[in-house]
Amino acid sequence: MQEVLQTIGSVTGISLVLALIITLADKWLNDYGEVTVDINKGERKFKTEGGQMLLNALAAQKIFIPSACGGKATCGLCKVQVTDGAGPLLPTEAPYLTAKEQETHYRLSCQVKLKNDMAILIPEELFNIKEFIGTVEQLDNLTHDIKLLRIKLPEGETIKFKAGQFVQLYTKPYGKIKETVFRAYSIASPPSDNTHVDLIIRLVPGGIATGYVHEALKVGDEIRISGPYGDFFLRGDEGINELVMIAGGSGLAPIRSLLYDIAEKGLDYRIRFYFGAVAKRDLYAEEEMAKLEAEYPNFKFVPALSSPAAEDEWDGDTGRITEVVDRYVENADGKEAYLCGSPGMLDACIKVLHSKGFKDDAIFYDKF
Amino acid sequence: MEFSTISPIVIFFASIATSNMILNNFLGMCSYIAISSEYKTATGLGKAVTLVIVVTNAINWVIYHLVIVPLKIEYMQYIIFIMVIAATVQIIEMAMDRFVPDLHVSLGIFLPLITVNCAILGSTLFMVIRHYGLLQAILFGIGSGLGWWMAICMLAAIRERMQRAKLPPGLAGAGITFIITGIMALAFVGFSGIFTIQ
């Protein structure tokens, strides 16, 4: 009996001493004091405890660098540019960085330890991605199956995005749907209104998130979104003086944001916006577009109905969107095209644009 | 044979040539096979193993003689040695990161790897079984470490040269590595007459 106790006691004692030594060593050796991290040349600065990994320190500041492996240096996604204070490149990082990236001080943020003050550069897009719990301020019918959802961001929070980008909307369980799903929707409001996010959402038969917005959501409800994401935004490259915009259905959303943004900034482009719908009941936002036309003389909204109903008394353009684009767009000189719509419409319109001489690098659309 | 009377110098040379950790005792094989495809990383790992063997041999000698023997808990020595090795490696890594970051860059990633390297526990156990004194234990540690380092470097050099060799698919990788190791061990038998410590 005594032997057992003695064994347990001595082993426990030794483990205790070892644990104590490690804890003390950790406290003394791993204490790098407080360090300051400077992001994008002073755009944001924060102080944090030294000794942790950069990736974790950034995550604690709600700056989420994409990482798939969780900090094990196996996915190579968490690259950031560390301009000062990173120390030498580790062998664990080298395989994931090209020679050019190594030269320009790219590092894997999961491997870089904060030992002293550090200056880093991260892409604007990542820096701006945030999560918001907003409230539904407005939920209006635009057509029989399209709703405008206006979300007010929480007090004091703002979203910084480029016109054309999208957010992800998280549903709550409703009806027989027991889980949360998220779906992407383009922002329809201009970046200048940074306390609201407008989304234009068309009901999809069997759709989970669209069903949620159309059937379960009410004004005043809380709603979770994150963003902005995406590379659909105005390029306006050298020598571009005309923008061709083409949309159908709820694809009007990012174009609306782009148009407001361009009008507010007073950019000098000739803009033609071709909007395709089947009949008048699918058409919306005409008043808004007319107002924009008045404010921005170089802009023209061209709605086209493919088969107007008899009672529509339609005197505008008729025909499929591809026919209308084919009719009005003469060539690709000095033009960029911005498209948003369903996959079939995109494919067909891109084909027409190609036939007019548009190169792929002058045609922009979201691929989700 | 009375091990405890052998000169530390002899122990040192013997543990490199005739009692090599890998080539005679086949200890520490996992990392030896896994990390030997490139000379640069092999030598990094060799350095780390050498450092850890020396330090843990010394510490474990002290623990054995000042704690384990007086408390008569020799039957618990394996657990205690392993705990001591793990703790030591932890502390070495932290200290290195703090004071010699450059060395940490080249050795740091190997340190956690070799916590469970059997060559390290093996060398501690040999030292205990053979009743070495502290000086003998330290020199035995240095010799074992250097021997391990030399062996993995030789293997890595051979493997680098063989990179373009056309091997039957079944032999490529670990297969041919074991065969090379076997041939290397045979070659080392040539030293066996010089001195014996085991």
Added chain:
Amino acid sequence: MKENPTDKDIRKDMMPGRIIADGYLGNDERSLEQIVNEDLSVLSSLGVTKEQLAAKMQHITDKALEGFGDPVDVDSRYTAQVLEFMGFLGCPYKDGKRLAKRNTYVADNETGETMIWSDMNIHLIKNHGFFEGKGAQYRLDPRRLVSFLQLEQETE
């Protein structure tokens, strides 16, 4: 029948609220393998392969696509119309395929019979032999589909 773990994963994604609101299984309690095997044996008794079936469906959808939502005449036998939405759906079998959210509404001009299928239906039939569970919103009965598409082998 015991299901292997991948089947379990696929089944999970076929439940309501994962990919589409109603899911793909309806109230079918059979295993995936059973559902697929039973439908495929019906198909083979009619002398039609799932590839033939899918090819004919794809043909009608492709033709209808040219109409951009307007009804299109297909092979002077059917009137077909597509309804398209933005975005894509991932196949529940996790084969990496993304399908457009596109429904094809087809009416047979002679019999007046109508059917609806999605691009997902075509993919699931062609690649996985899956016609969806009994009671599912977009379940396609193989016997009915074959007769609707006039694919029966007359020799039988």
